[in-house]
Amino acid sequence: MSVSRPARIRRAPRLGVLAATAVLAATFAGPGAPGAFVVPAAAASGGPLGAHYDTGGASIEFRVHSSRAGRIDLYLYRTASGSQEAAAVPLTKDAATNVWSVSVPVAAIQGQYGISGAVYYGYRAWGPNWPYDPAWTKGSTAGFIADVDAAGNRFNPNKLLTDPYAPELSHDPITPGGADGAVYGTGPQHRGADSGTQAPKGVVLADGATSTGTKPTRALKDDIVYEVHVRGLTKNDPSVPAAYRGTYKGAALKAADLAALGVTAVEFLPVQETQNDANDVDPTGTAGDNYWGYSTLNYFAPDRRYSSDKSPGGPTSEFKEMVRAYHDAGIKVFTDVVYNHTGEGGPWNANDKNTYSLLSLRGLDNPAYYSLTSDMQSPWDNTGVGGNVNTYHPVTRNLITDSLAYWKDTLGVDGFRFDLAPVLGNTCQHGCFQYSRTDPGTALNRITALMPARPATGGTGTDWIAEPWALGSGTYQVGNFPAGWSEWNDKFRDTVRRDQNTMGVENVTPSELATRFAGSSDLYQDDGRAPYNSVNFAVAHDGFTLADLYMCNSKNNSRPWPYGPSDGGSDYNLSWDQAGNAADQRKAARNGFALLMLSAGTPMTTGGDEYLRSVRCNNNPYNLDSSANWLTTSWSGDQSTFRTYVQRMIAFRKAHSALRPTGFYTAADTNANGMGQLNWFTPAGSAPDGTYWSNPNNHALGWRIDGTELGDSSSALYVGYNGWSGDVDFTLPSPGAGKNWYRATDTSTWAEGVDQVAQPGSEAFIGGAGTVYRLHGRATLLLIAK
DSSP states (O other), X not given: OOTTSOOOOOOOOOSOOSOOOOOOOOOOOOTTSTTOOOOOTTOOOOSOSEEEEOTTSSEEEEEEEOSXXXXXXXXXXXXXXXXXXXXXXXXXXXXXXXXXEEEEEHHIIIIISOOOSOOEEEEEEEBTTBOOOTTOOTTOOTTOOOSSOTTOOOOOXXXXXXXXXXXXXXXXXXXXXXXXXXXXXXXXXXXXXXXXXXXXXXXXXXOOOOOOOOOOOOOGGGOOEEEEOHHHHXXXXXTSOGGGTTSHHHHHTTHHHHHHHTOSEEEESOOBOBSOTTTTSSTTOOTTOOSSOOSBSOSSOBOGGGOSOOSTTHHHHHHHXXXXXXXXXXXXXXXXXXXXXXXXXXXXXXXXXXXXXXXXXXXXXXHHHBOBOTTSSSBOOSSSSSOOBOTTSHHHHHHHHXXXXXXXXXXXXXXXXXXXXXXXXXXXXXXXXXXXSSOTTSHHHHHHHHSOBOOTTOOSSBEEEEOOOOSSTTOOOTTXXXXXXXXXXXXXXXXXXXXXXXXXXXXXXXXXXXXXXXXXXXXXXXXXXXXXXXXXXXXXXXXOOHHHHTTOSSOOOOOOTTSXXXXXXXXXOOOOOGGGOHHHHHHHHHHHHHHHHTSSSEEEEETTGGGTOOOTTOSOOTTOOSTTTSOOSOOOHHHHHHHHHHHHHHHHHHHOGGGSXXXXXXXXXXTSSSOOSEEEEOTTSSOOOHHHHHOTTXXXXXXXXXXXXXXXXXXXXXXXXXXXXXXXXXXXXXXXXXXXXXXXXXXXXXXXXXXXXOOTTOOEEEESTTOEEEEOSSEEEEEEEO
C-alpha cells in the first residue's frame, strides 16, 4: 500500500443509528393558508444565491438552485431547534436559471410571523420521485413514489434542508441531548420522520463590519507553513483565558507566539461546519467523534463549535477577528477545505439504495451536486469517504468558487489547502472518474481563472495548495496539477523518510535526494511551475507526528484514551524508533527538520512538532478530541531545547534567500566567481559522476549554493548530509575568494543544546577549501561563507 495516502477514517458519524424520538405535530401553512405570506407573482430571481437583505434592508431575499425540484418551500423559524416553523413560504422558479426565490418583507417577519431575533430558515423540496401533493402534511408520505428514481432524484419533503449558501448554521444535525440521526434518514423505516424541529437551520446575517486587517503579500516561497487544529492550538493552554480555549478568539491570542517561532502562514484544519457538536457527549470516548473535521456540512459557515460567541453572527465575527490578529502579526491564514465529499455521506447499509441522510445538497438536486454510479442509484466513491462531489457540474463548480471567494474576500483567508484535490479535476459527472490537468471546465482551472494565484515574487493573489492524491484509481496526480497550483509533495516526504529510516530495506540514491532537496524539478519544471510549488513536509496531521516518526516502528492505534483507540491508519509509515535511543530519536528529528528548512520549496510543519509532541504511535488520531491532540506549553527540557532549535532553523531559512529560489537552481556560473549557482559534491569534495549518483549505497552528499547569484546575505552556503550510521569525512569546497567556512549548525548529538544553531555572528570558524570536516553518523552540517 502506498504511503502517499495513509489509510484513515475521516468521515462524520453516520446520521441515523438509533431509534428516532422527535414528536411531530404541526400543520403545514401552505399558500393562501391563514397567516401565510403571499408570494408576489413576479418574485425576483436575479442576484446571489443564499439569503440576503436587500439594499435598503426592508426585505430578505432567499434564493436556492435546483434544476429538478417541482416545488420548494421556505420555512422560517423563531428558534434554532425544538419548535415548529413560524411560517412556510413557497418559492418561485426562474425557468432560465433554475433558481427558486422569494423576497420576504422584514415587516412580515417581525410582525406577521413574530420573529423578533435571529431569522432561522430551511427548505423543503419536492421532485419527480416525490411530487407535491396538497394532502401532504409533515410526517406523512402523501405523494411519495420512490426514495430514489431512475434519474437519481432523492426528494423528500419531510427533511428540512439547509441552504448550501447559508453563512452560518444554527447547530449540527446531532447535538448533545438531542434526538439521534435517524430523523434525517430516507428509506422505508425513516422516510416519514420529519426533521424540522431538530434539523440545523441557516442563519440570516446582515453584512458585518468586522475588519480582517491588511493581507500579507509575501511570496509563497518565503512562507513557513504551520498546520494546526484551531481547537487543539489553545484547548490545553493555560496562558489563554479558560472561556477562549479551543476557539477562534483563543487562536487569535497565539498569533504573537507563532510569529516569534517564525511561522508566516498558519494553516488551520477544516473550519467549515462539520458534525462535531456531540464530540464531548462521552468525554473519554471516541465512538463517532470527528475531531479533524473532514466531512463538511456547509461550505460557507465557520464552525460554531470553535467560537466562544455562539450567538447568531458570533462565529463569523470571531473568525474575522482571529484573521485580523494574524494579519496584524504579519501571518497569512490558510484553511484546509473539503470540496470532494460532504457530511451527508453514503448509504447507511451496503447495497441499500434507499436509506441515506438528507441534510442539504442531496435533497435539493442529488445528480447536480454528487457524482453517481452509471445507474444513478448510488454515489460514485473512489476516495473511500462516502461519495464524490460532482465538481464538473457548473452549478456545483459555482458553489465551490463562490464559497472560496467568500472565505477569501469576506472572511479574509489568504490561501487554501484542498483535501483530496484530484476530485476537483474530474471531468466525468457520473459513472466514472477522469482527471484532467488542462480542461478549462474543471473546478481546478475555474478556481485559478476566477481568483489568480499569488505571483512568484509576491503581491496580490491567493495561495492554492492541493493534496494531489486520494485512494482510488486515477487519483494519484502528484506533479500533474495546473499552473497556479502548489502541491503537497509526498515524494519529498517519502524520500527523506526512506533515507533516514529504511536503510538496507528500501534504496535511495543520491540522485533522488538531490532532486528533492533542489525543489523537485522532475515534478514541477516541465509545466512551468517553480520550486515553491512543492510544499515540502516530513509529517502532516494524518500520520505520525515528527517525534513519532522517529520513535515508533509501527502504528499503535489501540491505546486507551486519550491516545486512542482509533481505527484505520496506514501500515506503511517509513518510520523507525532509532533502536530505542532517545538521543538518536531527537537527532533524527533534527535532521528531518533541517532537511525541510534547507530544501528548495515551501516548507510545512505541523503544530506541536516544534517541541516533539507525541501521540504515542497513533497514526490516525482523527477522532481524538483530547489532550493527546491538543498542543501544550508544558515542555520538558529536551522539548524546550528542540523548540529553540526549530526557531533558529526557521530564522536561518528566512535570513537566507538562497534557500528560497524563485526558479530552479542551475549549475552555471553566471557571475564568473568560480561557483555555480548550485554545485553538488561527494564527501571527497569532487563532483558526483553517474556511478555515484545512481548508487544507493552512497549515503552522503554535499551541496554548495552561490549566495551572490541569489541575493543572499552570505556569499555561499554549504550543506553536508551524512545518512550513513558511521562517521564520514567531508572535504569542503571553496567558499569563494577570500572567504572561509563557519558552522551554523551540526545536528550531531555532541552539539545538542540551546546553541546547536549558532546565533548570527557567533558561527564557529571551520576553515577554507580543502578543510576536512568529520561529520558523525546520521547528521547534517550547515556552513556559511564569510
